[in-house]
Amino acid sequence: MNGKVTLENMSVHFGNNHAVKNVSMDFAAHSVTAIIGPSGCGKSTLLRSLNRMHDLVPSAKVSGTILVDGKNLYDRSIDPVAIRRKIGMVFQKPNPFPAMSIYDNVVAGYKLNSRMNRAVADEIVETCLKRVALWDEVKDRLKSSAMDLSGGQQQRLCIARTIAVQPEVILMDEPCSALDPIATLKIEELIEELKERFTIIIVTHNMQQAARVSDSTAFMYMGELVENGATKKIFTTPEKKQTEDYITGRFG
Amino acid sequence: MLQQSSLTMKNVAIAGEEIESQKSRGSNADRIFRIVTASFAGAVLVILLIMVYEMVMQSVPSITKFHWDFLTKSSWDAVQGEFGALPFLYGSVVSSALAILVATPLSVGTALFITEIAPKSVGNITASLIELLAAIPSVIYGLWGVLVMAPWLQKTVQPWLVDHFGSTPFFSGAPYGVSMMAGVLILAIMIVPIITSISREVLLAVPQSQREAAIALGATKWEMIRMAVLPYGRSGVFGGVILGLGRAIGETMAVTMVIGNTPQISLSLLAPAYTMPSVIANEFAEATSNLHSSALMEVGLLLLIVTLIINVFARLLIWKVTKGAKGGGV
Ligand SMILES: Nc1ncnc2c1ncn2[C@@H]1O[C@H](COP(=O)(O)OP(=O)(O)OP(=O)(O)O)[C@@H](O)[C@H]1O
Ligand SMILES: [Mg+2]
Numbered sequence: 113m114n115g116k117v118t119l120e121n122m123s124v125h126f127g128n129n130h131a132v133k134n135v136s137m138d139f140a141a142h143s144v145t146a147i148i149g150p151s152g153c154g155k156s157t158l159l160r161s162l163n164r165m166h167d168l169v170p171s172a173k174v175s176g177t178i179l180v181d182g183k184n185l186y187d188r189s190i191d192p193v194a195i196r197r198k199i200g201m202v203f204q205k206p207n208p209f210p211a212m213s214i215y216d217n218v219v220a221g222y223k224l225n226s227r228m229n230r231a232v233a234d235e236i237v238e239t240c241l242k243r244v245a246l247w248d249e250v251k252d253r254l255k256s257s258a259m260d261l262s263g264g265q266q267q268r269l270c271i272a273r274t275i276a277v278q279p280e281v282i283l284m285d286e287p288c289s290a291l292d293p294i295a296t297l298k299i300e301e302l303i304e305e306l307k308e309r310f311t312i313i314i315v316t317h318n319m320q321q322a323a324r325v326s327d328s329t330a331f332m333y334m335g336e337l338v339e340n341g342a343t344k345k346i347f348t349t350p351e352k353k354q355t356e357d358y359i360t361g362r363f364g
Numbered sequence: 365m366l367q368q369s370s371l372t373m374k375n376v377a378i379a380g381e382e383i384e385s386q387k388s389r390g391s392n393a394d395r396i397f398r399i400v401t402a403s404f405a406g407a408v409l410v411i412l413l414i415m416v417y418e419m420v421m422q423s424v425p426s427i428t429k430f431h432w433d434f435l436t437k438s439s440w441d442a443v444q445g446e447f448g449a450l451p452f453l454y455g456s457v458v459s460s461a462l463a464i465l466v467a468t469p470l471s472v473g474t475a476l477f478i479t480e481i482a483p484k485s486v487g488n489i490t491a492s493l494i495e496l497l498a499a500i501p502s503v504i505y506g507l508w509g510v511l512v513m514a515p516w517l518q519k520t521v522q523p524w525l526v527d528h529f530g531s532t533p534f535f536s537g538a539p540y541g542v543s544m545m546a547g548v549l550i551l552a553i554m555i556v557p558i559i560t561s562i563s564r565e566v567l568l569a570v571p572q573s574q575r576e577a578a579i580a581l582g583a584t585k586w587e588m589i590r591m592a593v594l595p596y597g598r599s600g601v602f603g604g605v606i607l608g609l610g611r612a613i614g615e616t617m618a619v620t621m622v623i624g625n626t627p628q629i630s631l632s633l634l635a636p637a638y639t640m641p642s643v644i645a646n647e648f649a650e651a652t653s654n655l656h657s658s659a660l661m662e663v664g665l666l667l668l669i670v671t672l673i674i675n676v677f678a679r680l681l682i683w684k685v686t687k688g689a690k691g692g693g694v
Contacts, residue, residue: 168579170483197582207573211595220591221581270577277581 116141116281116311117162122176124157124166131157133335134176139281139328144303144312146326146343148319150358154335155315159283162313163199164192180281197225200279204286206266208258208273215254217269221277240272244302264295271302275310282306284314288321300325319359323347331355419665426658434662440627440643442651447659449666451627455637456667459544459623460612462633463551468605471556475563475601480589491564498557506621509550514541514622517549522634533631540624545633547623551615555608562604562682566597599681606678610671616641640667 115138124132132154139145147155157166164185166172178185185195208217218237219228226232237254241247246268250261258269267287274282284303288296303312303325316322322329323343330340331354339346339355350356426434430447437448474494478487518541529535570593578592594601616639624636625646640663651657 163580165576165579168575193582193584196580201576201580203573203576203580205573207571207577209574209577209592209595211598220578221583224581224583224587224591273577273581 115139116181117313118177118179120177120179122158122161122174122178124154124161125173125175126157126169127171131335132161135332135337137330137337137340139311139313141311142307142309143327144307144314144325146322146329147313147315147332148317148322148329148358149332149338151317153332155332156285158332159285159313159315160201162281162283163196163201165201167192197221197277198279199281199283200274200277202267202271202274202282202284202287205290206263206270208261208266208269210257210259212258213255214250214258214261214269217258218272218276220273225277236276240276241269243275243305244268244272245298246272262295264291264298267291267295267299268302271299271306275306279310281311281313284312286315286317289317296321319347319361331358333358416668419661419668422658423662423665424658425655426662429655430659434659435666438627438629442647442653442656445653445655447655449640449659449663451629452638452640452643452663453666454629455544455547455623456613456639456641456670459547459551459619459637459639460609462544462548463555463612464605464609466548466552467555467559467608470552471559471604471608472563472601474556474560475567476589476593478560478564479567480585480593491561494557494560497553498561502554502615502617503621505550505554506618509546509618509622510542513549514543514546517541517543517546521545526634534633537630537632537634539634540636542622542624542636543634544623544630544637547619547637547639548633550618550622551612554615554618555612558611559601559604559608562607563597563601566600566604567593569600570596599684603678603681606674606681610674610678613674614641614667614671616645620645640664640670 117139119135119137122132122135123130135158147158149155160166161174162178162180162185166174174186180195180199183190209220212220215233215237218240219233222228222233222236238247238251241250246265249265253260258266261269267290271282271287288299291299300321303314306312307327314322314326326343328341329343329346331338331346331350331352333354339350339352346355347359350359356362426447430437434447434449435453436450437446438450439446439448440451441447474490478491482490518539522535522539522541522543522545525535526537526539574592574596575588578588583591619639620642623639623642625638625642626636627638627643628635630637644660644664644667648657648660651660
């Protein structure tokens with residue numbers, strides 16, 4: 113196994129609840145991997161273990177191995193703060209900082225790492241907003257509140273905020289679930305472009321979306337990884353019956 | 365078993381009967397209930413209006429005699445019949461403002477500890493202990509202040525301040541113990557609970573998604589607090605601070621016991637001072653002349669106005685933040 117991110121026998125427990133069970137898989141660099149599966153099967157839990165968001169939840173315990181570039185993510189020597197700069201995350205609901213302007217939202221992460229340099233910040237704001245196709249819509253009101261944007265615009269702003277830190281991996285947890293079809297389409301196009309620079313792992317409930325944007329797909333069921341492989345193969349000739357039932361909507 | 369079930373049946377039957385009979389006089393009962401509650405609510409309002417009216421009427425002699433001098437003159441002499449309330453206004457405003465300066469960082473820090481840092485159980489215990497502090501009668505704070513804190517200030521803190529900062533006007537003069545400083549500290553201790561519990565509620569209302577947003581960008585816990593938690597709760601915390609200010613301005617007993625009750629305006633924190641509630645509490649019994657009691661009434665009116673302004677301001681802020689929290693999530 114030699115992906116960007118590799119899971120070996122990875123499990124997550126919340127107290128007695130074994131939410132992710134012994135998952136082993138690879139996430140290839142510069143590709144989009146979709147994680148699909150019914151609600152409650154552990155998709156978010158798996159995703160959040162990849163940038164150590166579970167550190168915030170006292171009851172959560174991650175076991176097994178997660179390798180990022182060959183290094184154990186949960187090793188004592190790893191600084192979780194540094195790792196989150198390398199592995200960014202976009203959430204289900206757009207969550208811009210409401211007290212900040214559009215401009216400040218984009219550079220929020222940059223400001224954490226380095227001393228604010230106006231010229232550099234200006235450039236980051238412009239490139240990142242252009243990359244998420246938001247620049248033309250907001251360039252005349254960068255100083256206004258992020259809350260003045262529509263839901264779809266807010267989500268693109270959150271993606272801009274994430275890529276402004278220049279991560280290597282971007283985790284997305286149902287990034288389009290709060291958006292309308294047009295905004296969704298824009299985000300999907302964006303994911304397509306982003307994969308040139310970043311490794312993207314996306315959780316989605318939308319089969320068509322997984323088929324459209326991803327190179328590989330992983331299907332989870334009740335905490336277990338049932339099947340994973342090239343998206344085309346999973347969607348045309350799945351090996352397991354469960355996978356076929358789920359993607360054809362015959363799940364029950 | 366059989367008996368029991370028949371009993372239950374009977375109960376149900378009785379309950380049914382009651383519902384029946386209530387229905388028949390339901391509209392009537394509702395109307396009476398409405399009238400009774402409305403008149404209670406109205407009575408509260410009427411009592412308030414009567415109080416304000418009485419205060420204004422009784423202040424009239426003082427108002428007509430001194431006009432604005434009442435607010436700008438600092439001599440308060442019952443024998444000469446001279447009443448200028450400036451030292452009390454100054455004492456109240458300065459002691460409360462300084463108490464806020466001391467209490468706010470303490471309270472916000474405690475609230476942050478409870479909501480962001482401590483494990484849930486420790487946080488909850490801390491929160492209830494702090495709420496308990498709010499239940500201690502103010503005379504007990506005053507007693508502790510005058511018997512424990514003031515002597516400690518006089519013997520330890522204030523001499524040190526005089527030695528090191530005695531050349532500045534803020535720490536000049538002899539250490540008495542009872543002083544503006546003692547008043548400020550006792551007030552600060554007394555308003556920490558309210559500011560802490562309001563800040564705690566405000567911080568608890570900050571959505572988890574805001575914290576996660578910051579953490580996912582690579583923020584440390586402190587950076588998360590600074591960039592996501594505090595800005596989100598800013599105006600709510602500010603509202604709590606203003607409510608604390610309102611309480612500090614109105615606080616009577618404890619301050620009266622430790623502030624020294626001297627109607628003077630001094631920059632020095634070591635000097636005794638006097639507040640509006642204190643002068644009312646101290647002098648109402650011995651106010652023999654009409655003018656004297658009228659002047660005290662006017663001090664009361666002044667106090668009422670100041671507290672009213674502060675409270676309205678605080679409600680507005682809190683209202684704004686709770687409204688903002690609903691729309692702020694998405
Ligand atoms: N913070 C938490 N504390 C305790 N249990 C949790 C926590 N988060 C998730 N779980 C549990 O872990 C399991 C998997 O949840 P998870 O959120 O990963 O599902 P999901 O596949 O993302 O579902 P959905 O599609 O509905 O988002 C569930 O049983 C859930 O109850
Ligand atoms: Mg989920």
